[in-house]
Amino acid sequence: MFNDGRSKRVLFLAHCLLNQNAISDGTAVCPASYRELLRVLLDAEVGILQMPCPELCCLGLDRGDPRGGERPVTVENSRIRRSLGESPARERLDALAKDVIRQILEYHRHGFAVLGIVGVNRSPSCGVDTTSDQDLELPGKGLFLEALSQRLAEEKLTVPLLGLRGPEEAAEAIRALLP
Numbered sequence: 001m002f003n004d005g006r007s008k009r010v011l012f013l014a015h016c017l018l019n020q021n022a023i024s025d026g027t028a029v030c031p032a033s034y035r036e037l038l039r040v041l042l043d044a045e046v047g048i049l050q051m052p053c054p055e056l057c058c059l060g061l062d063r064g065d066p067r068g069g070e071r072p073v074t075v076e077n078s079r080i081r082r083s084l085g086e087s088p089a090r091e092r093l094d095a096l097a098k099d100v101i102r103q104i105l106e107y108h109r110h111g112f113a114v115l116g117i118v119g120v121n122r123s124p125s126c127g128v129d130t131t132s133d134q135d136l137e138l139p140g141k142g143l144f145l146e147a148l149s150q151r152l153a154e155e156k157l158t159v160p161l162l163g164l165r166g167p168e169e170a171a172e173a174i175r176a177l178l179p
């Protein structure tokens with residue numbers, strides 16, 4: 001089944017790695033996509049799945065500048081994390097995570113290689129190794145990655161997680177997930 005032209009290899013990427021337009025005001029590091037990261041994945045014939053941006057979907061595009069801008073840093077950063085944890089954003093975030101897991105399960109069920117989930121360290125939502133709260137980078141996952149991890153554990157499914165910090169190291173780091 002599915003023995004056609006496809007590679008049967010897929011990778012789930014945090015939304016903003018492909019679309020920096022979604023990121024919080026003041027934090028975009030390039031005009032649109034992590035170009036070198038994309039080149040590596042295109043060359044490796046990996047299907048690229050863009051996960052939804054939980055903050056855009058749950059809080060909107062104008063959710064403040066976590067690095068300060070005109071508003072105090074600590075207020076914005078703690079607000080994003082706190083707001084995501086409150087209803088109705090929390091329910092929306094859980095629904096987004098559930099939908100990503102549904103896709104992962106489908107690929108897995110049909111024998112595709114799900115190479116990993118790639119998040120963004122320090123993010124209150126998509127951090128893998130570190131997250132942040134009140135302008136402090138802390139060990140642990142962001143709320144969206146936490147929800148994904150919990151659901152993967154419930155499904156007894158192991159999918160590698162990778163947290164990136166920026167476009168400079170992304171292309172090299174992503175090779176660790178490739179066959």
Ligand code: SF4
Binds near residue numbers: 015022023024052053
């Ligand atoms: S790290 Fe996650 S929540 Fe933040 S902009 Fe990227 S996709 Fe959206």
